[in-house]
Amino acid sequence: MPREAPYLAVAEVLRARVRAGEWEIGERLPSRARLAEEYGVGRNVVQRAVDRLIIDGLLEGRAGSGTYVRLPRERLRLVRSRHRDRRGGSLPDLGERGRANAWDAHSQVRVPAPGAIAERLAISPGDPCVHTHYEFLADGRPVQLSESWEPMAVTDGTPIVLPEKGPLAGKGVVERMRSIGVVIESVVEVPRPARATQAQAHLLGIGVGDLVLQIERTIYDTDGRPVETADMVIPDALREVVYEFGVDRP
Known part of the structure; x- marks a missing residue:
């Protein structure tokens, strides 16, 4: 070795x-x-x-x-919860301490879906998508990145084609899709440890190769059709990610 x-x-x-x-x-x-x-x-x-x-x-x-x-940096808790995250995942949990209270977003339309993204969205490689890059801030500091993909076959020609513009700008996937008759039924998240790339490190203010949590999220409607998929990147040194699940009552 x-x-x-x-x-x-x-x-x-x-x-x-x-x-x-x-x-x-x-x-x-x-x-x-x-x-x-x-x-x-x-x-x-x-x-x-x-x-x-x-x-x-x-x-x-x-x-x-x-x-x-130096005085140790506080590692804040980020709660991923179906009860609290009412935006459909556009922003981190609104109930967390040190929560993201601002964000920058940039969208591009008719971006050909890469092979891996196409597979997650159950579309063909090269099919047009809306690709949105998010940078989430807490007290002016970057705390999370996200790369979102929505198939234009779902939103093209509607007022919600751009997630952060139009009448429902910033309202999240669930509310935006509901406005065009698409009802969200489930969200699947796959968390994986990873190392920060040079671009991610620059945006998050961490070192290249630092530990991050990468969450692959896909949102499905009632027909089981994927309507959005995203890769979220959270710096491990600044955030402790906790999943909260409800219990069905008899």
Whole structure:
């Protein structure tokens, strides 16, 4: 098996020392030169290790002063619930603390469906779709991304063809589809761990390769027809995702 990169090994040792309380919150770490000498590595290796822990939110760099142990970032809970998520999934749970309270969206029409998306929507590859990219913000900070696809065979020629424009802009899939006589019956979500791509890391303010939760969601109408599918990306360092299920009463 390939050996672990030296900077990752140093980062894990430093991480363990910080978590053990060797340096308190707000305390400055030894200089990079001193750490390099202690671990028998080059300063560039220590620099990369420290940068890794800064990205992870464990340390913070202060210009002209050094590197300090930072106050841990709060990991907020995101509840995925059929009882609370009344927008049909356009926004994260409206009842969560630190919830997404703003979003940016950009839609393109007549985008040919890629093969994997076409399979999820039960259409042919290349069939025209509305493709919408979402960036969700909480207190001005990005907390979630989403890439949504809706087959134009369902919405073309209707007032709801663009999810974030028209009379039902921002109302969510369930309400929008209901307005054109399409009744939503079920939502299927498949969560998978993944690593942030360069583009995702840039938008979310995290490091490339950081752990994210990718949720593949598909929404079906009463005929079992997929009317929307989306890939949601949630940074693991900032969000703990919890699923809530109701219990049918006799």
